[in-house]
Amino acid sequence: MARISTPISEIKEHYEVVVIGSGYGGGIAASRMARAGRSVCLLERGREIVPGEYPATLAEATPEFQVHHPDGHLGSRTGLYDLHVNPQQNVMVGCGLGGTSLINANVSLQPEPQVFEDPRWPRKVREHADTLLKDGFARAQEMLRPNPYPDTAPPLPKLQANQKSSERLKDKHSFYRPPINVTFEPLPDNLNHVGVEQQPCNYCGDCVSGCNNKAKNTTLMNYLPDACNHGAEIFCQASVRYLQRDGDGWIVHYQYVGTGREQFDAPTLFVKADIVILSAGTLGSTEILLRSRDQGLALSGELGKHMSGNGDxxxxxxxxxxxxxxxxxxxxxxxxxxxxxxxxxxxxxxxxxxxxxxxxxxxxxxxxxxxxxxxxxxxxxxxxxxxxxxxxxxxxxxxxxxxxxxxxxxxxxxxxxxxxxxxxxxxxDDGAGVMALDEHGQLKLEWPGVGEQPNFEIGNARL
Ligand SMILES: Cc1cc2nc3c(=O)[nH]c(=O)nc-3n(C[C@H](O)[C@H](O)[C@H](O)COP(=O)(O)OP(=O)(O)OC[C@H]3O[C@@H](n4cnc5c(N)ncnc54)[C@H](O)[C@@H]3O)c2cc1C
Ligand code: SF4
Structure with a gap:
């Protein structure tokens, strides 16, 4: 599979748009901005790891773990599986070109309409729930190609067992096969809609360590190559530290990581932008903003508060x-x-x-x-x-x-x-998690009593 990232030595001094992160947020932003004719630079802290290179054994998986914990950071800063250990709530995120889409479970379920009725969403989001948001879902579907596990595919004992569980469950519910971002049928010339080689799923079950069979529709298989096809320049191992105002534009300060250089408190490198799209995930974006605030950027006192763990x-x-x-x-x-x-x-x-x-x-x-x-x-x-x-x-x-x-x-x-x-x-959940920087300058999450909320008790009882 052709690689799409460019060596950091080729980064220019200025772009119209700098996108930070390469998951769903970053992939979509880079593709749409590049299609709109903007000059786009995408900065991703992780490496470009392509199908065939994801860990298949414990020996291969172990060095891909990095752990953020209260005493500091363990493992490589570019390890694919990034575990944040906190006193009350742990969080797992992906680190690589494709973000958490590389290691997630593929489900592409649309939220129920009442989710966007919550007044905590910005007014602009709520106002466009039936218009722009709907268009956005339709466009994302066109690109990610979610589809349910086919009836014609082999029967799966785990699916049958979950159906049996659903039949025993007393609470009102429906049972079905949700849309998942996986390719099941052979594609013409094995090429997908953006010209990337994909293969049908082989039912191996390894989706959350990374799909080695080119079947998982991660952003590395669609949005990111699409951005690249439209002229976006993608740089890996570029970990953004903070943002600084520069007249009407921005200075994005980053470090080149995974080389050992970052351990010596090296000075940051920088790139300038008219527009910055911060899409480094819930944890990554907040961490960058908290650091930016420490460097003098004026930001809301609410920054870092009201985090939800998706009630997982x-x-x-x-x-x-x-x-x-x-x-x-x-x-x-x-x-x-x-x-x-x-x-x-x-x-x-x-x-x-x-x-x-x-x-x-x-x-x-x-x-x-x-x-x-x-x-x-x-x-x-x-x-x-x-x-x-x-x-x-x-x-x-x-x-x-x-x-x-x-x-x-x-x-x-x-x-x-x-x-x-x-x-x-x-x-x-109640969305009461609070993210802040600890004494090592890394993100910590505090959420006393998180596990005692009613949704967790009800969920446990149902299980
Ligand atoms: C195991 C697992 C299974 C999941 N399964 C599902 C599922 O089935 N369905 C579902 O809807 N959701 C699922 N999720 C959640 C879902 O994958 C995430 O909500 C989603 O990927 C978030 O997208 P994002 O673009 O906001 O962030 P991410 O995909 O996390 O992307 C952020 C990117 O920014 C990069 N980054 C972070 N900090 C910096 C920095 N300082 N500088 C440069 N780059 C940076 C990261 O490396 C990453 O590539 C799952 C999550 C996990 C961990
Ligand atoms: S081939 Fe395996 S890892 Fe890839 S999508 Fe199918 S089950 Fe998941």
């Missing part, structure tokens, strides 16, 4: 009687494993509840093969510590122990781990 809950049903086959292929061919399917293929939709705390979706998920082996002892320990057995008595206990022993001996594609259902809930 991760849950597991472990050592089930039904086989789930929810561990991705990783470095295996998949022949002896059978189809796992894209990370999320089905949804229990409870978004039309009247009480917003009860509005949520429950989706099934898959675990990437790269960490499947490491999950065997982790799940056994977690289940012993926290699990609630569905059946009791000596026979049930024997059954559970035998299946756990099978996983320990034969690996994650057997026994208790082959019967692991992963559940992902998205709901509505």
């Amino acid at each position: 809950i991760l849950g597991f049903g472990y050592n089930n009687d039904d086989k789930i086959n929810g561990i991705g292929f990783g470095s295996h061919s998949g022949k002896d494993i059978g189809p796992v399917g894209p990370c999320i293929t089905s949804i229990i939709d409870m978004r039309d509840e009247t009480d917003w705390r009860k509005r949520m979706v429950i989706e099934e998920g898959s675990i990437p093969g790269a960490i499947g082996g490491a999950m065997v002892p982790a799940m056994a320990a977690a289940s012993a510590e926290l699990g609630q057995a569905a059946e009791s008595g000596p026979l049930a206990k024997l059954k559970y122990v035998a299946r756990e022993a099978e996983s320990a001996l034969r690996g994650p594609y057997h026994g208790a781990m082959n019967r692991l259902q992963t559940y992902l809930i998205m709901s509505h």
